[in-house]
Amino acid sequence: MGTLSAHPSFAHPGKTARNPARRRRPFRAVLLLLLALVLLIPASAGAYLFNLGRIFDSETTKIENAFPDEATRPQPSFPGGAAGGAPGAGPAAAGGSPSDSGRSLNILVMGSDSRGATTEEATSGAGSNQRADTLMLVHIPADRSKIYSISLMRDLWVGIPDHGHAKINAALAFGGVPLMVQTVESLFGQRIDHIAMIDFEGFVGLTDALGGVQVDVPAPFVSYHDQIAFPAGPNTLDGKHALEFVRERYAFADGDYQRVRNQQAFVKALLARNLSADTLLNPLKVHNVVSAMAPFISVDGGLDAATIAGLAVELKDVRPRDMVMFTLPTRGTGTSTDGQSIVLTDPVAIEALSAAMAADTLGDYVAANGLEGGN
Structure with missing residues (x-):
């Protein structure tokens, strides 16, 4: 079994010094979802919730202007997949959505490459130098039986x-x-209920707070920049090496596609680690996990500890096997008219996926397209 340790003596032959500027471009967004999942724990861990909620609310950054103008937005979903309410009316006018209970939810999880910009710039609604380096649309059906994550x-x-x-x-x-919310809502015709962003330091801190995370690497590779070897099979990664694992793309023939698959594999492994008895039955470890993440998280005002606690109750029976992760189907790569390398959308796939989300039948779409194990 390959083991990558956080011990100071750990080194790799040929490894070069890390470039601090480049490390500002990691897989960041996925872990924002994971912070929520840290709190989405069985009722047996309910004694921790008060303290975790206090840390979450006091340490996270609230995005004051998270949503676009209400008149431009799709209507929220309701039980049965129906939408209702006039634009700008009712609780949705405040920016988010009506009560989350009893209906499907869409959560946009993102991470940004700051490129010298600040989170405050991105969350202010003004233009900035930030880029959304990782995007995941998380769909939670009304029956709370699954969690679907679409990269x-x-x-x-x-x-x-x-x-x-x-x-x-x-x-x-x-x-x-x-x-960004308006763009994703326009692409799918579906309303985003909550938003979460994360800084890469929270990703590293969470992994280390758990004592490392074991990931099964399907094929060996060496990271392009730092020449870190990842042997095939189970690898226990500390925070820094996990970050290298999920951000690598140059080592693969299909580049970003494999990087996304690696991100998804790591999320599943991290979720399994969070929900293990070793974590849930250790109050100090749970406290350390949330404390490590919270300072590097930004969420919309509606995604507070009370909302997460409510989801925790509703999702108490969800386990890692109930989390389905796949990538939005595309038509491959191409070149834009101005010479950029791009990924081409698949309008047919987007339409079918959007219809399934609206009808709260995403499970049927996943099964029909063989996406239970990803793509």
Whole structure:
């Protein structure tokens, strides 16, 4: 079994010094979802919730202007897949959605490549130098039996409202979080109920707080920049090496596609670690996990500890096997008219996926397309 340790003496032959600037471009967004999942734990861990909630609410950053103008948005889903309510009316007018209970939910999880910009710039709604390096649309059905996570390729060529066509990750740079939400809502015709962002330091801290995470590497590879070897089979990764694992793309023939698959594999492994008895029955470890993550998290105002606690109760029976992760089907890669390397959307797949989300039948879509184990 390959083991990558956080011990100071750990080294790899040929490994070069890390470039601090480059380390600002990791897989960040996925872990924002994972913070929520840290709290989505069985009722047996309920004694921890008060303290975890206090840490979450006091240490996370709240995105004050997370959503676009209500008149531009799809209506929220209701039981049975129906939508209702006039634009701007009722609780949704505040930016988010009506009560989350009893209906399907969509959570946009993102991570950004700061490129010298700050989270405050992205969350202000103004343009900045940030890019959404990783995007995941998380769909939780009304019956709370599963969690579906749909990865969106960062180079997906889409229409960005009032900015023409561009790579989807540019929306954050053009108009901050509200424009990114509007772009994803326009792509799928589905309302985003909550938003979460994470900084890479939280990703490293969470992994180390758990004492490392074991990931089954399907085929051996060596990371392009730091020449770190990842042997085939189970690898126990500390935070820094996990970060290298999920951000690597140059070592693979299909680049970002394999990187996304690695990200998904790591999320599943991390979720399993979070829900293990070793974690849940150790109050100090649970406290350390949340404490390590919270300072590096930004969420919309509605995604507070009370909301997460409610989801914890509703999702108390969900286990790692109930989390389905796949990548939005595409038509492969291409080149834009201005010479950029892009990922081409598959309108047929998007339409079918959107219809399944609206009808709260995403499980049927997944089964019909053989996506239970990813793609």
